[in-house]
Amino acid sequence: MPNENAWSVITAPTSNSLILGVDFPAAGRREAGFEDLAKKMGPAWSGHGFLQTTPPPVRLADRPAGDFYTEHWLRDGAWEKYEVVAVMGYCVGGVYAAEIADRLAERQGTAPKVILFDAQVTDLQLLESEIHKMIGLAGPVFSADEAEHARKRAAEIVGTPSIGLLDAAVEIVDLYREMASIAFQRIGLADARRDEVVLLFESYMTWLSAASQIDPSQGFGRSLAITSSDYADLEKSGAATVVDASKALGRRISLEIGHVDLLRDDSTVRALLDHAEF
Amino acid sequence: MNSDLGAVRPPEPDTAKTATSNTATSNSAPANAATTNKEKALWLLEQLVPETGVNNLGLALQVSGRLRPDVLRAALAIVVGRFEVLRTVFRTTGADLVKKVVPAGEFAVEIEPLDLSGDSLERDLTAFADRSFRLDGRPLVRVGLAAHPDGDILCVAVHHLVFDMVSVALFLQAFIPVYDAIAAGRPVPAQATAPASALAEPEPKPADLAYWRETLEGFEPGGLDLWCGTPRGRQPMLTGESASRALGAEAQQAVVQLQRAVRAPLGAVMLAAYAALLASHGAGPDLVVGSPVNVRGANTAAIGYHVNVVPIRIRVDFAEGFRALARRARDAFLGAMAHADTSVDELTGELPGIGTSWQTQLFRHLFNFLPEAPAGELSIDGMAARVLTVENPHSKFDLELVGSPSRAEVVFRYSETLARADVEAMLGRFEALLVAAAQDPDRPLGGTVGWSDADRRAVDRANGTAAPAAHPTVPAAFRSWVEKAPEAPAVADDGHTVTYRQVDGTATAVRTLLAGAGVRAGDVVAIAVPRGEVAAAVLGVWRAGAVCLPLDAGHDPSWLTRQLTHSRAKAVLTGTGVQLPADIGLPPVLPLDGASVPGPATPDEAVEPTAPACVIHTCGDDGQPVSTVLSHAGIAGTVGHFAAELGVGPGTGVLALAAPATFDALFDVFLALSAGGRSVVAPDEARTGAAALRAATLREAAERHDATVVAVPPGTPARILEGLPGLTVLARGDELSPETAERLLAAGCRLHSGFGTGRTTGWAVSGRVATPDDVGRGRPIANTRAFVAAPDGRELPIGVHGELCLAGPGLALSDPDDPAFPADERHGRHHRTGELARWRPDGTIEWLGRIDRQVVTxxxxxxxxxxxxxxxxxxxxxxxxxxxxxxxxxxxxxxxxxxxxxxxxxxxxxxxxxxxxxxxxxxxxxxxxxxxxxxxxxxxxxxxxxxxxxxxxxDPAADDALVRDLVEIWRQLLSTEATAHTDFFDSGGHSLLAAVLAQKVEELTGTSLELGDVFKHPTPAALAARLRA
The missing domain is CATH 3.30.300.30 (ANL, C-terminal domain)
Incomplete structure (x- = not known):
């Protein structure tokens, strides 16, 4: 088996054939994940093992390069015993999926299929939007002034001339910690709790900002891309993380379903059955 | 799934017996006092719909000018200072609710800005009043003020624990003079500041309790559900709406006449009519209706929760007239009033099977017929003021009649289990009921109750299905096509096609063969032939005047023996390649290919349309065949109807897909051959085997022979037709899921769904399916009438569930004493199908499944x-x-x-x-x-x-105390109902909330939890297991 610290098993392999899924599997998120997809595909994929990435324990302060993640995933393990037939990525995970597929193609001699779900690239606005999301979730815990302050500060951070993504991420995490401190104190939660939540956020920010250092265009170009209606909306509104990614995509199937359901909807299953053979 | 979560548990017995309110009046260190069962009942209800204002009351005033916030603040301080009850706060402590009075000096009511930015003033007021009050010691009064171009608006929201409808007027009477005085700079009148202690409710009286016990003895609340609307979930939403109807002159006149005729007060007449209406819609007939009663007694000015909802038990008997019912209602009504001082909530937990959960409430219908307080002209500070309605968006009851003697309008407030159309129809029936009762107070209620003219018109229109049959019998229809187009293809089977003339020739030969074997008119002839030969074999049998029994040679030999013995078949026709087991005790076997010997043809027997045409066997509980005998007219009428509905005409290819030995197999063939079409035999692989193979085989057969119409036989997944775009499909509505319908429609199929029973000619109701929602509804087919009946046989109006009954030529022939085929004056001979159905307002019948397949879980x-x-x-x-x-x-x-x-x-x-x-x-x-x-x-x-x-x-998890505690935390944080298996994150939880969850769990258990633990164990059951590990 590939390195167990780097991969979690969704379906144990019964042959030498593997499917890989790249995602930031933050437990507790609303978006469906590859486990949901595997369940939905049922017997269609029963001939393949299905593994999903586990993020490496890395801090922003380590300033990981883009290949830090792919190295972590592909480093150890008995890869030579398996043939990876497909690499899938969800959201920004698509960037890493493209990179993994390229590397595996060299290594195993056959190019795995690249299947991308709402493929996005990272930019500064994506980092900023995470602060907006947090304020939204915290709801009335923040006063209007506090919320406004946080939004303004986030805009300032990403608006700093020539700021790099990693630097911006560090500052965004600081802002997040500041806001979380206010919120947690107000609802009477211990600092240790706050630190846990901030750490989780930092891990996600690290994942996002490291992805910005990868050029996924080659893998994107030969991908099968499945996109949601939310994705199409973002594209229409000109959101760069989506527009830049979508320009590079290969064959694309646009579905009339939301982003959160993309990995569990029947129409996705049908699209995969019809267009993705491996 | 057997968890008791969501059930309202009755208070523990020790708290149930606590004394009534003893609110301290002293201003020093007020102590917590116990609450009454009636107060606890409100609290328990609130737990079903947390974070809502289900128990809130609102009042609003609009003045023709400006209200002054400083004056308002001062006036409110005086009013709440005066009324102890408005300063009473409640607090939950574990499983109990306690209350205390906050001293006047420590109690302040803030004036909030009233948000009027919504889409209507009514909704804004409702939103303000509906915000939940927390039972954590905070005030239960909220005041909002907004400037408005038409004059300022004051809105006051108060929790029912300290208020009721009568309190609204009392509050205004207390408040306005104080405001006026302060605004004018006058001293506040002494009587407007005199302290008013909270009125303690009297101790429960033993005599009252005894009365309620006796009245309610043996009552079972399970029968209170109406047969309309949607089933009640375990977790109610309690959202509500209202519909109203102004009674016409005739109904108003009727009410006056009825009071005299039955010697009952107006309230009792209305109550009786309400009870009859409820019973005619399925509640009862042993009914308990709740009715609110003001129990202030002499303390007429007491603000507070001083209303008791008394249970009035009435038994409705449809064999009696309105007079008898109104007398009983009057006595029950007056008896309840006399014992209203003791709340029936005092008996909670004592009455067996009542009130232990939301599903077992003592009553689900409220009768709220009260004298209306005269509104009068109001003025504040010299400005005219008018009272605005603040609608509470909830309904605690399935249905509530709201009315007053001074108004000729009846309002029905209803919960989300009923649809607006249902309620509006009920209002119409209520009015019709009053008019009918006044015409003859002694006429049995069963004949008229529950119907309005609109119902009758809609149902009669839907049953206007009379139409001349295209052909009296199938043989006659077939003959007409042989004459018109003898060389037209009739049956296509695996690349081989035979013409009408050829089928006719074989049928004639079969008829001759049967005559030679001594078969006479009325005899039963079994056929065991491949599907390509069914047409000729059956037509031959019919020309002999005989009755056809289709067999499946593949069935178990012992079953075939039982079929042949039971039917006393005179002969068995066998087709090409069919070998029946030799040892099953056969009547003479006549091979079909022996029928092609040339010889003089025997003339056909005359075929009477009403004569039996075929007998179909199903397996009874004892393993013996149960026969269904269908007539020629029935079969001809049904195939004729569907030829028209599905567009089958000369040349149309109709797939024959049904299993042999079913009526559906005959339907498939004669749908084509009675209309000049072609019967295309689907290969056996299309009926059995894996779905993919079936689909592929069907597609091939359909394409090869250009088949465009198919009836989906029972038990066949309609999915296998998805690969056949453009097909016209008739599917059984009870077996077709909306999802499959959607896919078939998306594949370009023209879809019809229909319905019939094994004791009809396959189909009796059908309709075009334009959207997946249309599945499961249709209209009676030609010459067929449908009605929906209550268990007692009463015909039910639109929207009310009951047993589907059918009448028309398609019914199986039966013994006169067959209980499934009764006859009455109104409907003649009809078939009680055992299927649940209801009329829809558009005149379609919606079938809802077999009655014996409706189960309560x-x-x-x-x-x-x-x-x-x-x-x-x-x-x-x-x-x-x-x-x-x-x-x-x-x-x-x-x-x-x-x-x-x-x-x-x-x-x-x-x-x-x-x-x-x-x-x-x-x-x-x-x-x-x-x-x-x-x-x-x-x-x-x-x-x-x-x-x-x-x-x-x-689920053992549901009975686990730790899991229960965790479920409670889930519920609080997610503001939604939760079970042991509710995934925190699927139900709206997020990382911040997870942190709160972890902390709360830590406080509860003392076990330190990491956020990751919540992520890994996102359900109460899973987290409990982690905590124990």
Missing amino acids: GDGPVDLGHVEAVLLGRPGVTAAAALAVPQPGGEHTVVAFAETAADADVDADGLTPLAVPGQVVRLADLPRTPDGRPDRDALLRLARKALEQGTGRP
Whole structure:
């Protein structure tokens, strides 16, 4: 088996054939994940093992390069015993999926299929939007002034001339910690709790900002891309993380379903059955 | 699924017996006082719908000018300072609710800005009043003020624990003079500041309690549900709406006459009419209706919660007239009033089976017929003021009649279980009922109650199906096509096509062969022929005047023996390649190919339309065949109707897909041949085998022979037709899931769904399916009438569920004493189908599943047929059967079986939560009875075994104290109902909330938890296991 610290098993392999899924599997998120997809595909994929990435324990302060993640995933393990037939990525995970597929193609001699779900690239606005999301979730815990302050500060951070993504991420995490401190104190939660939540956020920010250092265009170009209606909306509104990614995509199937359901909807299953053979 | 979460538990017995309110009046260190059961009942109700203002009352005033916030603040301080009850706060302590009075000096009511930015003033006021009050010691009064171009608006929201409808007027009487005085700079009148202690409710009186005990003895609340609307879930929403109707002059006159005629006060007349209406819609007939009574007694000015809802028990007997019912209602009404001082909530927990959960409330219908307080002219500070209605968006009852003697308008407030159309129709029926009662107070209610003219017109219109039949019999129809187009193709089978003339020739030869074998008119002739030869064989039998019994040579030999013996068949026609087992005791066997010997043709017997045409066998409980005999007229009428509905005409290819030995096989063939079309035999692989193979085989056959119409036989997944775009499909509405319909429509199919029973000519009701919602409804086919009947045989109006009854030539012929085929004056001979159905306002019939397949599970009613339809819609499922397995306590657990070759997805997606089976069992082959239907006895044994071994057992997690505590935390944080298996993150939880969760769990258990633990164990059951590990 590939390195167990780097991969979690969704379906144990019964042959030498593997499917890989790249995602930031933050437990507790609303978006469906590859486990949901595997369940939905049922017997269609029963001939393949299905593994999903586990993020490496890395801090922003380590300033990981883009290949830090792919190295972590592909480093150890008995890869030579398996043939990876497909690499899938969800959201920004698509960037890493493209990179993994390229590397595996060299290594195993056959190019795995690249299947991308709402493929996005990272930019500064994506980092900023995470602060907006947090304020939204915290709801009335923040006063209007506090919320406004946080939004303004986030805009300032990403608006700093020539700021790099990693630097911006560090500052965004600081802002997040500041806001979380206010919120947690107000609802009477211990600092240790706050630190846990901030750490989780930092891990996600690290994942996002490291992805910005990868050029996924080659893998994107030969991908099968499945996109949601939310994705199409973002594209229409000109959101760069989506527009830049979508320009590079290969064959694309646009579905009339939301982003959160993309990995569990029947129409996705049908699209995969019809267009993705491996 | 048997958790008791969501059930309202009665208070513990020790708290139930506590003394009534003893609010301290001293201003020093007020102590917590116990609350009454009536107060606790409000609290318990609130727990069902947390974070709502279900118990809030609102009042609003609009003045013709400006209200001054400083004056308002001062006036409010005086009013709440004066009324102790408005300063009473409540607090929950564990499983109990306590209250205390806050000293006047420490109590302040803030004036909030009233948000009027919504889309209407009414909704803004409702939103303000509906914000929940927390029972944590905070004030239960909220005041909002807004400037408005038409004059300022004041809105006051108060919790029912300290207020009621009567209090609204009392509050205004107390408030306005104080405001006026302060605004004018006058001293506040002394009587407007005199302290008013909270009025303590009297101790429960033993005599009252005895009265309620006696009145309610033996009452079972299970029968209170109306037969309309949607089933009640375990977790109510309690959202409500209102519909109203102004009574016409005739009805107003009727009410006056009835008071005199039956010697009952107006309230009792209205109550009797309400009870009759409820009973005619399925509640009761042993009914308890709640009615609010003001119990202030002499303390007429006391603000507070001083209303008791008294239970009025009335038995409605439809054999009696209105007079008798109104007398009983009057006595019950007056008796209840006399004992209203003691709240029936005092008996909570004592009455067996009542009030232990939301499903077992003592009453679900309220009669709120009270004198209206005269509104009068109001003025504040010299400005005119008018009272605005603040609608509470909830309904605690399924239906509430709101009316007053001074108004000729009746309002029905209703909960989300009823649709607006249902309620508006009920208002019309209420009015019709009053008019009919006044015409003859002694006429039995059963004849008129529950119908309005609008109902009668709609149902009569829907049943206007009379139409001349295209042909009196199928042989006559066939003959007409032989004459018109003898060389037209009649049957196409695997590349081989025979013409009408050829089929006619073979049928004539068969008739001669039968005559030679001594078959006479009325004899039964069995046929065991390949499907390509069915047409000629059956037509030959009919020309001999004989009755055809289709057999399936593939069935078990012992079953074939039983069929032949039971039917006393005179002969068996066998087709090409069919070999019947030699040892089954056969009557003379006549090979069909022996019929092609040339010879003088025997003249045809005359075929009477009413004569039996075929007999179909199903396997009875004792293993013996049960016969259904269908007439020529019935068959001709049905195929004629569907030829028109499905567009079958000369040249149309109709796929024959049904199993031999069913009526559907004859329907397939003669749908084509009675209309000049072509019967295209689907290869056997299209009927059996894996779904993919079936689909491919069908596609090939349809393309090869240009078949464009197909009727989907029972038990066949309609999914296999998805590869056939443009096909016209007739599917059984009870077996077609909306999902499959959607896919067929998307594939370009023209879809019809229909419905019939095994004791009709296959189909009796049908309709075009334009959207998936149309599945499961249709209109009676030509010359067929439908009605919906109550268990006592009363015909039911639009929207009310009951047994579907059918009348018309398509009914099976039966013995005169067959209980499934009664006859009455109004409907003649008809068929009680055992199917649940209702009329829809558009004149279609909606079928809702077999009555004996409606089961009550721990989570509510489930239609087993619906479960099967959803499973049949799953890829890879070739057959499905759902069973109800009785559980201790009278409820059932549903176990579903899916016949599937592969490891198909048979999860419960697509089913409403109520209909999720306790377990889905995959089987390679369903056990079947000899006639090919799923063997329910064998399945029941398998189901019991599966429940013993599997996950269908009652969930032990639900009875675990730790899990229960965790569920409570889930519920609080997510503001929604939760069970032991609610995934925190699927239900709206996020990382910040998870941190709160972790902290709360830590406080509860003392075990330190990391956020990651919550992520890994996101359900109460899982987290409890982690905490114990």
